Amino acid sequence: MNVVDKWHKYVEFLDATLLDEIIDKDAVFFSPVVHSAQRGEKIVKKYLSTAMALLNNGTFVYTHETIQNGVAVLEFELEMDGVFINGVDIIHFNDLGKITEFKVMVRPLQGIMMLKELMAKSLSAPT
Amino acid sequence: MNVVDKWHKYVEFLDATLLDEIIDKDAVFFSPVVHSAQRGEKIVKKYLSTAMALLNNGTFVYTHETIQNGVAVLEFELEMDGVFINGVDIIHFNDLGKITEFKVMVRPLQGIMMLKELMAKSLSAPT
Numbered sequence: 001m002n003v004v005d006k007w008h009k010y011v012e013f014l015d016a017t018l019l020d021e022i023i024d025k026d027a028v029f030f031s032p033v034v035h036s037a038q039r040g041e042k043i044v045k046k047y048l049s050t051a052m053a054l055l056n057n058g059t060f061v062y063t064h065e066t067i068q069n070g071v072a073v074l075e076f077e078l079e080m081d082g083v084f085i086n087g088v089d090i091i092h093f094n095d096l097g098k099i100t101e102f103k104v105m106v107r108p109l110q111g112i113m114m115l116k117e118l119m120a121k122s123l124s125a126p127t
Numbered sequence: 128m129n130v131v132d133k134w135h136k137y138v139e140f141l142d143a144t145l146l147d148e149i150i151d152k153d154a155v156f157f158s159p160v161v162h163s164a165q166r167g168e169k170i171v172k173k174y175l176s177t178a179m180a181l182l183n184n185g186t187f188v189y190t191h192e193t194i195q196n197g198v199a200v201l202e203f204e205l206e207m208d209g210v211f212i213n214g215v216d217i218i219h220f221n222d223l224g225k226i227t228e229f230k231v232m233v234r235p236l237q238g239i240m241m242l243k244e245l246m247a248k249s250l251s252a253p254t
Contacts, residue, residue: 035211035235064217066200068193073200075217084162088215088232090191090202105215105232108162109239116236 003097004072007089008062011052019045024098032087032106033116044102050122051104054115055080070094080118085111130224131199134216135189138179146172151225159214159233160243171229177249178231181242182207197221207245212238 001009003022010018029038029047038047060078067073072091079085087106093099106112128136130149137145156165156174165174187205194200199218206212214233220226233239 030213030234032234033236035237064198066193066195066198068195071191071193073193073215086157086230086232088200088217090200090215103213103234105213105234107157107159107230107232109160109243110162112236112239 003093003099004065004067004074004091006097007072007074007091007099011056011060011062014049014052014056016045016049019049022093022097022099023048024094024096024100027099028101030101030103031119032104032112033119046123048102050119051115054118054122055085080111080114083110083114084108085115087111130220130226131192131194131201131218133224134199134201134218134226138183138187138189141176141179141183143172143176146176149220149224149226150175151221151223151227154226155228157228157230158246159231159239160246173250175229177246178242181245181249182212207238207241210237210241211235212242214238 006018006022023041023045025041027041027044029044038044055078062074062076064075070093074089077086085106087104090103091099092101106115133145133149150168150172152168154168154171156171182205189201189203191202197220201216204213212233214231217230218226219228233242
């Protein structure tokens with residue numbers, strides 16, 4: 001199973017061991033909201049698992065996918081509390097099947113504002 | 128010259144005849160800010176030309192490109208008044224070399240807010 005298939009499987013089952021398999025120890029995460037990068041396996045996994053726990057609400061679906069030269073672009077859509085959210089995961093991976101960079105962009109503005117608020121709440125919650 | 132090359136040439140020279148060549152008459156534009164689609168050649172060209180006139184400020188550069196199955200994903204970066212803007216153009220094109228759908232997503236939030244304000248000003252200016 002390649003790294004993109006493993007990511008899809010992670011999104012479906014939210015199985016943390018799959019995330020452990022595919023996130024490189026020096027991975028970098030870029031959020032839709034903040035400019036600065038989040039660096040290192042631990043923080044990247046925290047952002048991704050927090051985001052997917054929120055987004056995976058039964059309406060989340062990937063609508064398009066392009067994979068070329070170590071970059072996968074996965075477009076997604078979902079609805080959350082009546083708000084439409086459309087976004088892309090831009091995933092850079094290496095020859096070892098590890099994700100080295102994970103960037104998310106989201107539209108429209110209403111969707112970003114909702115995600116921003118929900119992510120802030122979830123990330124600050126005790127784990 | 129294929130449709131993506133023509134788009135790149137348009138971005139470089141802002142030559143409206145190139146845009147006329149590549150935008151399908153039933154094209155649809157999705158902005159980073161608003162949910163609803165903008166439909167039809169005329170409005171799509173207006174959005175794209177207004178956006179590129181703003182963005183093409185000497186710092187605009189495409190950083191990655193994937194093209195597959197009639198979809199081109201072009202990632203870009205620029206700086207505007209000290210604000211970093213990172214985005215993607217997701218361009219669907221048909222076998223006739225016409226763009227049928229053009230979607231833009233932008234990050235971070237500060238970049239979207241700046242674009243939103245500048246686009247609103249430009250679109251409402253007398254032409």
